[in-house]
Amino acid sequence: MNTLTVVEPTAPSTVSPVAEDGFADVVVIVRVYNEAPVVGGVIAELMAAGISVVAVDDASTDGSAGEIDRTGALRVSHPINLGAGGALQTGLEAALKFTDARYIGCFDADGQHQLVDLIGMIRTIRQGYDVVMGSRFLDGKTEMSPLRRLILRTATKVFNRGAGTRLTDAHNGLRLMTREVAAATRLTQTGMAYASELERQLTRPGHRLTEFPVHILYTEYSKSKGQPLLNSVNILADTIAHRLGSGRAAL
Amino acid sequence: MIIKALLIPALLMAVVFSLRARASLRGQARRKVIAVLTVLAGATAVAFPTLLQDVADAVGVTRGTDLLTYGLALVILYLVGSTSVRFREQESRFVRLARQVALAEAEARLASARQA
Incomplete structure (x- = not known):
């Protein structure tokens, strides 16, 4: 088992058609909850490009850990399932503890994110940003149903109220931040409502933040596994509740 | 109607206090005091059935039973609210615990992989 690739950022990166500048300063958090059929391929692709991976297995009950x-x-x-937000916080802490990567990213395990988008975001953050957020709405590359588009747009509007920075896509899982920003991030929401909490922390006034157009692949697998559209209602409700519950400081 | 002036602020206070309950000693003590008072009030109401009606008449409620219902509703509201706050606090504690277990286990695995 070659886990040393993670803790030695100076290791020469694997030759890859896209990695001519090397990604030894990047670690990517991949959250895994019962994704055995695809997670191996997703992580292998990242590592083949020379990107270190911290995989947070959120108490999967299938063969994900082995993959x-x-x-x-x-x-x-995780010894017990903590949810998406809980897993991301664990990933951030693990990335800080076990690697000395300059940049820490998030990448979905189900194959809906594209390596080329991540690489574009890495090149962007190296230009001097603190946070680079993926957005599905900056160009028309991502195909989605009008209803999904409407719900995501609404969630983004609700989220944007009160936050300093205007984002076009509040619930995009593809994100990249500097080590300092990651160290300052504290997620208390363990479920899907973490997105609002995370966005609020990432868009703090001092952060140089930009968005990067990304292309999400809604494959049959990610559709069957990922967020059912109805779950957007849960997220919306949690986000509003969280806003009311702890959002006083931002009002 | 004196009861309106009493019930509405009491309702709001029950909500506010219960959500601020936390696991603090003060919150725990408050819950115990409320439990004891509920028992005492219940015993008194059983021992002196007319007393409840007298109090009801005094604050403008038709029946003593109605007054009892109002009182119980407030107690339940406070207890449910404070219990849910406690649940959330416990949850955040075991999330931190689970995270530490996960990180410690990964660290141990990493160390043994390095030795091998």
């Missing part, structure tokens, strides 16, 4: 170990990525396994 992760086969790739040689660093695996952090």
Whole structure:
């Protein structure tokens, strides 16, 4: 098992058609909850490009942990399922503890994110940003149903109220931040409502933030596994509740 | 109607206090005091059935039973609210615990992989 690739950022990166400038200063958090059929391929693709991976296994009950170990990525396994926000916070802490990467990113395990988008975001953040957020709405590349588009737009509007920075896509899982920003991030919402909490922390006034157009692939697998559209209602409700519950400081 | 002036602020206070309950000693003590008072009030109401009606008449409620219902509703509201706050606090504690377990286990695995 070659977990050392994670803790040695100076290791020469694997030759890859897209990695001519090397990604030894980047670690990507991949949250895994029962994604055994696809997670191995997703992590292997990232690592083949020379990007270190911290995989947070959120107490998967299928063979996900074994699939992760086969790739040689660093695996952090929750003893009990904590949810998306809980897993991301664990990933951030693990990335800070076990690597000295300059930039820390988030990448979905289900194959809906594109490596080329991540690489574009890495090139962008190196220009001197603190946070680069993926957005599905900056160009028309992502195909989605009008209803999904409407709900995501609404969620973004609700989220934007009170936050300093205007984002076009509040619930995009593809994000990249500097080590300092990651160290300052504290997520208390363990479920999907973490997105609003995270966005609020990432868009703090001092942060140089930009968005990067990304292309999400709604494959049959990610559609069957990922967020059912109805779950947007849950997220919206949690976001509003969280806003009312702890948002006093921002009002 | 004196009861309106009493019930509406009491309702709001029950909500505010319950959500601010936390696991603090003060919150725990408050819950215990309320439990004891509820028992005492219940015993008194059983021992002196006319007393409840007298109090009801004094604050402008038709029946003593109605007054009892109002009182119980307030107590339940406070207890449900403060219990949910406690649940959330416990949850955030075991999330931190689970995270520490996960990180410690990964660290141990990493160390043994390095030795191998």
